[in-house]
Amino acid sequence: IERAFGTFVGPNPLGQYCAVSALILIATPATFMKRSVRFAAMAIVVGALVISYSRSGYTILLAGMVAMECRHLSRRSFWLAAVLAILLVAVPSLRNRVLPVGTTAATQEVSSQGGLLSRGGTYGSLGWRIKNWDGLLAKWEGSPILGYGLQTTPLVNPLRTETVIRGQNGQQVQGFSAHSTVVRALVEGGVVMLALWILLCAGLIKRSASAMREPWELQPYAHVLWGLWVGVAFLGVTADDPFVDTAMMYGCFALTGALLAAYSRHRAANPVWPTRRADELSSGGKRFDA
Secondary structure, three states, X not given: OOOOOOOOOOHHXXXXXXXXXXXXXXXXXXXXXXXXXXXXXXXXXXXXXXXHOOHHHHHHHHHHHHHHHOOOOOHHHHHHHHHHHHHHHHOHHHHHHHOOOOHHHHHHHHHOHHHHHHOOOOOXXXXXXXXXHHHHHHHHOOOOOOOOOOOOHHHHOHHHHOOEEEOOOOOEEEOOOOOOHHHHHHHHHXXXXXXXXXXXXXXXXXXXXXXXXXXXXXXXXXXXXXXXXHHHHHHHHHOOOHHHOXXXXXXXXXXXXXXXXXXXXXXXXXXXXXXXXXXHHHHOOOOOOO
């Protein structure tokens, strides 16, 4: 009947927030909380994610789970994938949100965006996204190095001249967001901002991977954090712009800061002499006492 969005500004922010919460509930150790509490929380979170019909939420959950379980596929991952596959095949509204649509359907949907939005509907289907990205990338070619400035995507978006939305106060609101972190970075900051975004994501994933590989007290939670950032970065490259969803990003950065700060203290309290240097000293016949 209608995509759920709760107290969020739209269904996609709700879906992404629920996806991050679901990753935490699914992947954290058994000692994290009682099984009954975990299942009750998952029923609420996953249920809200499903009825949000958020393609971006589905992407974060699936990419995060695949990243965390790629080395050893567990029975839990198998059953989760089976349930999701059954839902996608059995429910037409879910299938239409996730799977590509035909050219004719995509064209009709894009051409009817004005009527859809004026009736209070939502945009952002796959066909609409492709048209939106094509227009924004063509606009980016006019300023490829530094872009047009922060938050200028709705202002320079070619679709702003094709669709006009009437707000509740009678004012005209024009323009659409990029629905892609990569496209938004290129339009607003050019290749410079895209490079900075890539460095940020690479740093978060690399640091989380370091905390995940080392045996220590919070290693299982570092594993969850790594999968979380892989899912967020994958979404930013493929289907949406998670970095504009304030509630979810506050949570992600708060968890990251807490865990990586603890990891830094762990490393400071347990220094490890580099293996290569130790091997060189031992091969030279010398003894070394730290």
